Amino acid sequence: MFELTFLGTAAAVPSAERGLSAMLVAKGPNRFLIDCGEGTQRQLMRAQLGFRGLGHVLLTHLHLDHVAGLAGFLATRQLYQLEGAIEIVGSQETVAFADRYLSVTIGSEREAGYRLRAVSPGPVLTRAGWHITAVPVAHRGTESLGYLFEEEARRALLPDRLDALGVPAGPERAALVRGDPVVLADGRRITSEMVQGPSTAGAKLAIIGDVQEVASLIAPVRRADALVIEATFLERDAALARSRGHLTAATASRLARDAEIGELLLTHISGRYKPEEIQAEAAGLFPRVRVAADFDRVGVNARLSF
Numbered sequence: 001m002f003e004l005t006f007l008g009t010a011a012a013v014p015s016a017e018r019g020l021s022a023m024l025v026a027k028g029p030n031r032f033l034i035d036c037g038e039g040t041q042r043q044l045m046r047a048q049l050g051f052r053g054l055g056h057v058l059l060t061h062l063h064l065d066h067v068a069g070l071a072g073f074l075a076t077r078q079l080y081q082l083e084g085a086i087e088i089v090g091s092q093e094t095v096a097f098a099d100r101y102l103s104v105t106i107g108s109e110r111e112a113g114y115r116l117r118a119v120s121p122g123p124v125l126t127r128a129g130w131h132i133t134a135v136p137v138a139h140r141g142t143e144s145l146g147y148l149f150e151e152e153a154r155r156a157l158l159p160d161r162l163d164a165l166g167v168p169a170g171p172e173r174a175a176l177v178r179g180d181p182v183v184l185a186d187g188r189r190i191t192s193e194m195v196q197g198p199s200t201a202g203a204k205l206a207i208i209g210d211v212q213e214v215a216s217l218i219a220p221v222r223r224a225d226a227l228v229i230e231a232t233f234l235e236r237d238a239a240l241a242r243s244r245g246h247l248t249a250a251t252a253s254r255l256a257r258d259a260e261i262g263e264l265l266l267t268h269i270s271g272r273y274k275p276e277e278i279q280a281e282a283a284g285l286f287p288r289v290r291v292a293a294d295f296d297r298v299g300v301n302a303r304l305s306f
């Protein structure tokens, strides 16, 4: 399971209700900030999440409404004397921008307790049983990235099989859970395959920032249990959406339908529309949709069936 908290759901400019782009993904004690628009540090406090355990910031792209909160956020971490450097991840272009911006505001990596890491589309981070992958995203000529959080498929041990084969509780069963074979007291060798049930899929969470087309995203986000993506415009302003390099709610929901998504979560909400209008346009094509609000929390679990 991944836990997602929306911290800022506004497009381009903040409003009284909506902060600029940021969200937090938690997996056990590991916490990741996705984008860091202006004011994100205060949104973290208001959400009662604080800064602890937050080891990475994953940036989708270099536009100011997604990165301008970094300097203030890092400066506060420094004042609190939080231990351990925080890693800021993004494309080559995004990281080069963050480097220039942070060097002249709070100082170099060594002075200010952060580390920059440029990544290409592909693996970003691997932990036992889950991983993060970056995917390329098209948005106004930027080097943008989306991020996939995925648990690996698991095969649980079957208690009936363990009992029938006489595998005692304790270290033998723990070894089989890890995938290691064991030799019982009577000399029989038992492998994991002999006592495992069928494979069950892990949870998949896809987070895409600003984006101008969705055809290239169908394969990478396919069958995600939750997809977070922008819906800056409505179909009646489709020409404006195209010229600004953004999506309409209908296009976002077409992606969700074509990629067999579990739940569609729309963000980057423009003040020019009522959220109900965005919801209605998207739901016409894909009913499992909601327009995110600041401080919404969503648990992302693997679907049992679909």
Ligand SMILES: [Zn+2]
Pocket (backbone or CB within 6 Å): 011, 012, 021, 063, 065, 066, 210, 268
């Ligand atoms: Zn934006």
